Amino acid sequence: MLDFFRKLFGGGQGPRSQALPQGVPPVEQRRAGFGIAYDAGLVPALKRDHADLVKLYGAIGEHAQQGDFQQVPQMLMAFKVHLEGHLIAENVRFYNYVENAMQGDSESTALVRSFRREMNAIARGVVDFVKKYQLSTFDQQAREEFMADYKTVYGLLAQRIEREEASLYPLYSLT
Template sequence: MVFGFFKKKKHQQNVRVLEDGSDAESGIRFSSELVPRLKSDHQELLVIYQAIQKRFAEGDLGGTVSKLADFRYLLQDHLLTENVRFYLYLSQQFAEDETNSELIRGFRQEMDAIGRIVLRFLDRYEKMADDHGLANSFLQEFGEIGAVLTKRIKKEEQTLYPLYLPHY
């Protein structure tokens, strides 16, 4: 019994304290670089989106498809980072706060649905350079995707990202 006390005490002394003041065993840790990185991803996605528009307007279907691949790569990386680092951190921080937990869960579910739609869109149009018939419906769908993503980015940056704070 006494040895268990010393063992536990020794373990507590060796626990590494993270930048948010929690210990390494408490789950996903806060990263002061995460939200700036996610915002930077948003800006880069918008730049790539505009490059896709430009290439398509010029009739460069091969260049359009190439930029769509760049968009896919960055979007998938962004979504993975958001899911693994951002949403899990917020979920653990607000586990006892039903209102914010529901807000976070709703944002996550909405983004999962948007992500699936965008990835299906990218799957469909990655063959556009070989199947020029796809170009007829591309612009309208691309505009719809852009409108949804722009609205979502604004919502995330104004409503959700401010919740990402160190735990004290």
């Protein structure tokens, strides 16, 4: 069983956001006057995070649909940790850069801030969902509630990812 988790989550380290910084960016990548580095690899890394998160979340649903709820709490925690890493990268590296770059464009800044507030609310909901299902056993009622909540959270995440990639990520540019 441990081999399954090692394969699923990449060794014993657990999932890690690919968008987290890997070192200090070179000076020439810094946007003049902002001190916030532009990183051409950030949006692709955030999109890879999205794919990883969808894969992890899908695996949780597969286990639940097969009636294998024993692993669900641990898998939910792994999902939460990966999501938190993604959100930290998004908040620190993406949102801060875009908000600074768009100073003076009140419409775009309002859109970015709206996305940020919405994602913070979704993240709180995901954390509550994960906490709710840190159960040692799932009776029939808990299983049914889990599946309903799982589908709701999945719908929110899928919609959010689609909107981020279509409307928000194109705002991130060097110019």
